[in-house]
Amino acid sequence: MPIIDVHTHMFTRHWLELLREHGIPYGVVVRPDGRDEIYRGPTPVVFPQPGHFDYDLRIQAMDAAGIDVSIVSLTCPNVYWGGEAVSSEAARESNATMAEAQRTYGDRIRWFASLPWEYPARAVEELQRACDDGAVGVMVIANIAGRSLTESAFEPIWAEIDRRALPVLVHPGEPPGSDLMDMGSYDLSWLVGFMFDTTLAIERMIFDGFLDRFANLKLIAAHGGGALPYLVGRMRKGNEVELPARRRMLLEPIDYLRRIWYDCITYEPGALRYLISVVGAERVLFGTDWPHQVHDVVGSLANTAALPPDQRDAIRGSNARRLFGL
Numbered sequence: 001m002p003i004i005d006v007h008t009h010m011f012t013r014h015w016l017e018l019l020r021e022h023g024i025p026y027g028v029v030v031r032p033d034g035r036d037e038i039y040r041g042p043t044p045v046v047f048p049q050p051g052h053f054d055y056d057l058r059i060q061a062m063d064a065a066g067i068d069v070s071i072v073s074l075t076c077p078n079v080y081w082g083g084e085a086v087s088s089e090a091a092r093e094s095n096a097t098m099a100e101a102q103r104t105y106g107d108r109i110r111w112f113a114s115l116p117w118e119y120p121a122r123a124v125e126e127l128q129r130a131c132d133d134g135a136v137g138v139m140v141i142a143n144i145a146g147r148s149l150t151e152s153a154f155e156p157i158w159a160e161i162d163r164r165a166l167p168v169l170v171h172p173g174e175p176p177g178s179d180l181m182d183m184g185s186y187d188l189s190w191l192v193g194f195m196f197d198t199t200l201a202i203e204r205m206i207f208d209g210f211l212d213r214f215a216n217l218k219l220i221a222a223h224g225g226g227a228l229p230y231l232v233g234r235m236r237k238g239n240e241v242e243l244p245a246r247r248r249m250l251l252e253p254i255d256y257l258r259r260i261w262y263d264c265i266t267y268e269p270g271a272l273r274y275l276i277s278v279v280g281a282e283r284v285l286f287g288t289d290w291p292h293q294v295h296d297v298v299g300s301l302a303n304t305a306a307l308p309p310d311q312r313d314a315i316r317g318s319n320a321r322r323l324f325g326l
Contacts, residue, residue: 001313002068004320007169007222007263007287009075011052012097018090022082038077042184043174045077051291055101059108061290065297068317069326072098073112073139075292076173080118080145087116091126099133110324112139112169118147120156127160136324137167137218142201146176149201150208162214167261167323171222172197190294198226203235206256209248218323219259220285224266228257229278254278261323263287264315267296269303281311285320 019038020028029039038045051057062070079090091114098111113130115123115138127138138161140149147153149170161168172194174183183189202221205211211219221228235253249256258279265287266272276284286304289295304312320326 001317002321003066003286003316004069004071004324004326005062005067005288005290006071006220006285006320006324007171007265008070008072008290009052009292010055010058010072010098010101011048011074012094013053014093015074015079015090016048018082018086019077022086023077024081026077026081040077040174041179043178043189044184044187045174045189046075047293049291049293055105055109058291059105061297062108065288065301067288067297069108069110069320070290071110071112071136071320071324072101073169073171074114075171076141078114078139078141078173079116080141084116084119084122087118088122088126090114091116092129095126095130095133095135099130099135102134110134110136110326112137112167114139115157117144117154117157120153123157124160127157127164131164131166135166136326137169137220139169139171141173142170142197143173143176148204150204150210158210158214158217162216165216165218167218167220169220169222170198170201172201172226175200195223195226198222199228199231202226202228202260203231206235206253207238207249209250211256211259212250218261220261220263222263222265222287223289224264224271224275225257225260225262225279228260229262229275232257232278258283261285261319264300264304265289265296266303267299269306272303273307276307276311281307281314282319284315285323286316 028036037047074094079087102109113135174189175193175197183193263285288297
């Protein structure tokens with residue numbers, strides 16, 4: 001069974017230079033070891049690695065791990081900075097580079113499109129261009145420069161994604177208010193804030209009735225869904241006590257959790273097994289977060305290898321083949 005990695009990232013040098021020049025409130029900080037790291041104020045966001053820029057290195061790493069296909073995406077802070085022209089340029093250049101990698105490496109590379117979400121008309125144009133160029137889905141950060149994904153301004157983008165029935169990787173960034181919560185210390189933005197960002201975004205979609213309005217959406221909640229599986233009982237209780245006049249979703253919370261997809265990046269086999277117990281193995285996909293410093297290629301392989309063979313094979317490949325039509 002081929003192994004398909006749905007959560008793995010690439011940058012471009014041009015994207016990094018655009019961020020360096022136009023990225024406020026983001027900035028590129030030179031670490032004590034002389035390497036670049038991206039911050040938002042005092043909060044670290046992402047630490048670029050050599051593999052983020054080198055597809056040959058990626059293919060070597062895939063071969064060494066036995067990974068057959070990587071569905072690559074730009075990670076946070078994506079292109080939500082710099083104004084309309086810069087955001088659009090950053091998205092277009094990143095997408096074009098991924099499309100070229102797919103043409104170069106054939107069936108080894110697929111990709112999620114990044115969009116200038118703050119400018120819906122430009123985002124819809126870029127979505128059309130990216131799909132024409134081979135994108136198999138869309139990547140979105142769980143907050144758009146601090147704005148909720150369910151804001152009405154973004155609905156034209158969601159409507160086009162829904163019309164195309166595209167998979168959408170919902171990936172966290174630093175949550176709004178991370179500076180006030182002192183998440184710059186001890187890398188808490190990554191350890192805690194990222195999980196919070198994904199969880200809040202998906203919870204809001206569920207309780208807002210968003211997944212009823214956009215019934216063709218195929219959301220993938222990054223990092224095992226954050227805290228979503230653990231909160232299933234709390235979601236049920238919250239729904240039970242909600243005033244009927246304020247209730248917007250049509251189904252029960254668990255029904256929506258089982259419509260969403262999740263990657264297997266949990267760093268802990270017990271957490272992966274619990275995720276499966278809540279949503280089913282047929283809703284879990286293989287991911288590694290390579291080449292981030294915190295990637296878990298070894299752990300994702302080991303944790304899925306420990307599962308029953310039918311669950312292992314579904315998570316490592318057959319679920320993604322079904323979802324993406326590969």
